[in-house]
Amino acid sequence: MIVLYGAMASRAHRVVWMLKELELPFEHIQTNFLDGSTHTPAFLAVNPNGRVPALKDGEFLMCESMAINLYLAKKYGNGLAPANLEEDALCTQWSFWVVTEVEKPLLFASANRALFKAESRDEEQALMAIAKLDRPLKVLDAHLASRSRHPAKDAFVVGNRFTVADLNIATVMDLAPQCGISLDAWPHVKEWHARCLDRPAAHDWKSVRFSIPRPPTPLGLLKMFV
Ligand SMILES: N[C@@H](CCC(=O)N[C@@H](CS)C(=O)NCC(=O)O)C(=O)O
Structure with missing residues (x-):
């Protein structure tokens, strides 16, 4: 069980x-x-x-x-698992990548756009966090662009199917559409992310709405996100 x-x-x-x-x-x-x-x-x-x-x-x-x-x-198992040692290494690589490079700035931006109560949000902090996303998301965008097969835009992160690497990255990025963070600057990421979220297994998350309290001190804020 x-x-x-x-x-x-x-x-x-x-x-x-x-x-x-x-x-x-x-x-x-x-x-x-x-x-x-x-x-x-x-x-x-x-x-x-x-x-x-x-x-x-x-x-x-x-x-x-x-x-x-x-x-x-x-x-x-099923196709979501890595098929060999190299795919396993790459699924691990991208899973570490998304939590070290993307998760914190995205969470910080999401908090300041939507998750904190309206009076506790700070748009300048949201924009600074979104600027931090540019470096990693450019990397993912270029990676997906290099894997797109024409004319269909059906790129995946590892191999040529949806794997745990796609799921782990896409689910960390779930907050972007919920919190009004545009992915327009990274068109391949935007298209790939929408495709991942379209999977029936991801649908439960769409109806989830929540808020988090803004920590009262800058140190509290630092502890929450850094
Ligand atoms: N790196 C952990 C982070 C887990 C985490 O921070 N979870 C939050 C909820 S989303 C939590 O339980 N916070 C409670 C606390 O910090 O006291 C993971 O990805 O599972």
Whole structure:
């Protein structure tokens, strides 16, 4: 039996997408990270980091959304899994890439555009964060452009099919369309992202709306995003 901890309005939605792609039944424990539920002794026994998502697969317990998705793809297979060692390396590479290069500026921009209450948003900070996205998204844009087969624009990040690499990158970038962050500057990324989000397994996320409180001090803000 698979158990997923974490509400949809959290990084747990990344794993819900993967579980649905793989058509795996699972128990969903909607642990809310905003009300202290991730810091109870019971939850800390599941994930001592006090964060969601966490996953239990039988007796096996793990955390970290990208690693969970790589595990699920490899264990439960189908075309989403890497087909060989080189694809495995590239799926890992792109999963690390998106959380180190894209996630924080995108989250910061999204918070200042939509996730913080209107009176706590700062458009200048949003624009600075969006500017930081240019370097990594140019890299992804050029990568996808080099893989596009004409006339169809059907490029994928690794191999010539949708894999865990596409899913992991696309799900980190989910906040962009929700939070009014245009991908127009990176047309191949925009087209690829829309195509990924069109997959039925990704649809649950479309209806999720949430807000996060802006930390009261600049240090709190730094701790939240850096
Ligand atoms: N790198 C982790 C980050 C997990 C994370 O920060 N989760 C947030 C919710 S989206 C959380 O649980 N925060 C609770 C806290 O920081 O106390 C992952 O990708 O799984």
